[in-house]
Amino acid sequence: MNKIKNLVWSLLLAVPMLALFTGCNKFLDRKPLTATLDDLNQGGLEGQIYGLYGAIRNGDVAGQGFGGIPWLGIHGFRADDSEKGSSAADGADWGVIYDEFQYVKDHWSNTTYWDQHYVLIGQANTALQLADSLGLTDAASVVNIAEAKFFRAFAYFDLVRTFGEVPKIDFRVYNPNDSKKAKASVTEIYALIDADLTNAMANLPATWPAKYTGRLTSAAAKALAAKTKLYRQNWTEALSLCQQIISTGQYELKSDFTKLFREEGENSKESIWEIQAYIGPNGTDNYYSWYGIAQGVRGSGDWDLGWGWNTPTQSLVDAYPAGDARKDATILYSGQSDGYYGKTVPGSVFDVPAGPLPRKFWNKKVYPEPAMQTQTGERQAGWVNQRELRYADVLLMAAEAANEIGGAANQTLATGYINQIRTRAGLSTLSFSTQAAFRTTIKTERRLELAMEGERFFDLVRWNDALTVLGGTGYTNCHRYYPIPQAAIDFAGGVLIQNPCW
Numbered sequence: 001m002n003k004i005k006n007l008v009w010s011l012l013l014a015v016p017m018l019a020l021f022t023g024c025n026k027f028l029d030r031k032p033l034t035a036t037l038d039d040l041n042q043g044g045l046e047g048q049i050y051g052l053y054g055a056i057r058n059g060d061v062a063g064q065g066f067g068g069i070p071w072l073g074i075h076g077f078r079a080d081d082s083e084k085g086s087s088a089a090d091g092a093d094w095g096v097i098y099d100e101f102q103y104v105k106d107h108w109s110n111t112t113y114w115d116q117h118y119v120l121i122g123q124a125n126t127a128l129q130l131a132d133s134l135g136l137t138d139a140a141s142v143v144n145i146a147e148a149k150f151f152r153a154f155a156y157f158d159l160v161r162t163f164g165e166v167p168k169i170d171f172r173v174y175n176p177n178d179s180k181k182a183k184a185s186v187t188e189i190y191a192l193i194d195a196d197l198t199n200a201m202a203n204l205p206a207t208w209p210a211k212y213t214g215r216l217t218s219a220a221a222k223a224l225a226a227k228t229k230l231y232r233q234n235w236t237e238a239l240s241l242c243q244q245i246i247s248t249g250q251y252e253l254k255s256d257f258t259k260l261f262r263e264e265g266e267n268s269k270e271s272i273w274e275i276q277a278y279i280g281p282n283g284t285d286n287y288y289s290w291y292g293i294a295q296g297v298r299g300s301g302d303w304d305l306g307w308g309w310n311t312p313t314q315s316l317v318d319a320y321p322a323g324d325a326r327k328d329a330t331i332l333y334s335g336q337s338d339g340y341y342g343k344t345v346p347g348s349v350f351d352v353p354a355g356p357l358p359r360k361f362w363n364k365k366v367y368p369e370p371a372m373q374t375q376t377g378e379r380q381a382g383w384v385n386q387r388e389l390r391y392a393d394v395l396l397m398a399a400e401a402a403n404e405i406g407g408a409a410n411q412t413l414a415t416g417y418i419n420q421i422r423t424r425a426g427l428s429t430l431s432f433s434t435q436a437a438f439r440t441t442i443k444t445e446r447r448l449e450l451a452m453e454g455e456r457f458f459d460l461v462r463w464n465d466a467l468t469v470l471g472g473t474g475y476t477n478c479h480r481y482y483p484i485p486q487a488a489i490d491f492a493g494g495v496l497i498q499n500p501c502w
Contacts, residue, residue: 045136045144048127052151053215055120056275058290065116067275067291067386070109072310073098074162074482075454080469081319082452085311086298087358094309101474103483105502111485113162117155121169124152129172146203147216149196150224156196157228160189161458164481164499168192180492190228197225206250213267214276214385219245223272223389226397231462235401239410242398245272251391253424258329261365262340263372266385272394275386279376288382292366296380297332299357303346305368306380312361316451319444325426330451332364341370363452392449395420400442406435414438421445478502 056066064070069091076082077098084095094109096102104110127148131141152170159166168184170192200221208215222241229238245251254260254270267274277289296306312331320327328339334348334357345362347355368381376383399417402410411432418441419429425448432438446459460466461480470479483502 070113079456081316086308106486124148150200153196220273239401272389279383292381292384332362
């Protein structure tokens with residue numbers, strides 16, 4: 001496989017996981033009574049850090065907060081490009097909660113999402129406390145510290161854009177009561193994110209040896225930092241960070257979009273960071289992810305490709321202009337040829353005559369390759385990497401920031417960045433007209449380029465477009481932030497206050 005997924009450092013899922021707030025209140029970690037550098041392996045923190053990579057991969061049943069169906073509900077179903085999917089009866093409550101914006105405070109989806117993000121934060125805090133207590137300053141440990149801080153920032157960025165104000169836990173928890181904290185302001189959470197990513201940008205390497213494919217780099221930290229700046233309309237800083245990535249020449253758009261989300265597109269030069277998954281020949285070394293499994297075609301026999309969640313909407317299908325290569329690389333159609341491997345997808349219940357599949361459209365970005373099915377002995381694509389940060393997103397962020405800053409030079413930059421995206425999609429290039437018109441163009445290109453990748457809902461909210469676009473499905477301004485899980489409120493014993501409206 002071309003994924004060298006030597007993050008079979010996922011073996012280190014065995015690293016104990018802290019459960020904060022609503023999870024198990026038994027804290028297995030305790031302060032080391034004695035420890036020396038000789039007790040630890042290379043870099044001092046490697047085992048702790050490898051556990052962080054495993055924690056976001058969601059290989060275990062409980063860990064679905066970063067790519068399983070709780071993640072899909074919060075990042076996917078709420079937008080206008082995707083919906084709950086699957087059969088009408090399967091998880092019907094999810095459709096009501098997320099597609100129709102009837103949020104539920106005690107549903108297991110948001111509780112798991114919250115728990116798993118704080119579990120990751122807890123693991124990162126443990127690694128950072130260990131580094132501090134042992135005074136680790138060697139080069140390898142400095143990199144490990146930067147990795148831990150990236151992961152903490154990554155988790156908090158999800159939390160702050162999903163829930164708004166959340167408790168700031170930036171220390172190792174020894175007593176569960178110490179985690180009973182009130183909400184910190186959004187400004188305070190972003191200050192922690194900024195500090196963590198500043199460290200990560202300064203100390204993560206630009207590249208890793210091939211055996212560490214998928215490990216965090218300085219560009220990953222810069223891309224995430226740029227995104228957090230974009231959410232706060234810090235346009236100048238966002239543009240600078242994106243340009244730092246662009247100027248390295250290390251990344252480029254994969255020329256054929258239709259191959260970007262296939263096996264050969266994993267860890268390509270467009271990839272800045274992917275969550276690695278791997279299944280070896282005949283199911284050996286099975287470090288799978290729920291990400292592809294949860295979204296695969298829900299059928300039977302050879303078409304039992306997954307659970308069928310997070311399916312494209314008619315609105316998304318209709319949004320692509322004629323000739324846009326991204327459309328048929330994003331949408332898999334029931335009752336039609338797959339366009340890749342010479343297979344015809346069975347029809348749907350909406351066809352005449354009706355077919356067996358419950359949805360008209362499926363997410364083609366997780367469509368399994370037959371060769372991989374044969375090699376792994378698995379029909380469902382648990383081996384698919386989850387693309388978290390890619391170069392196309394950097395170009396889109398740079399275009400948006402440049403357009404918002406304004407001025408002739410930045411107009412030229414924004415136009416150039418957008419035209420790279422459009423040219424790869426097989427569309428004509430555009431000339432700059434007005435800032436407002438180009439803002440609309442950028443919004444459209446973000447939707448079509450990043451469709452089904454978990455960005456759209458948050459983009460609509462930060463642009464203040466959510467009420468206009470989603471209002472007809474039940475969205476109100478109260479739905480900008482999800483209610484904090486009731487279990488977390490109960491655990492905190494009055495210290496943690498529920499979000500407004502809920």
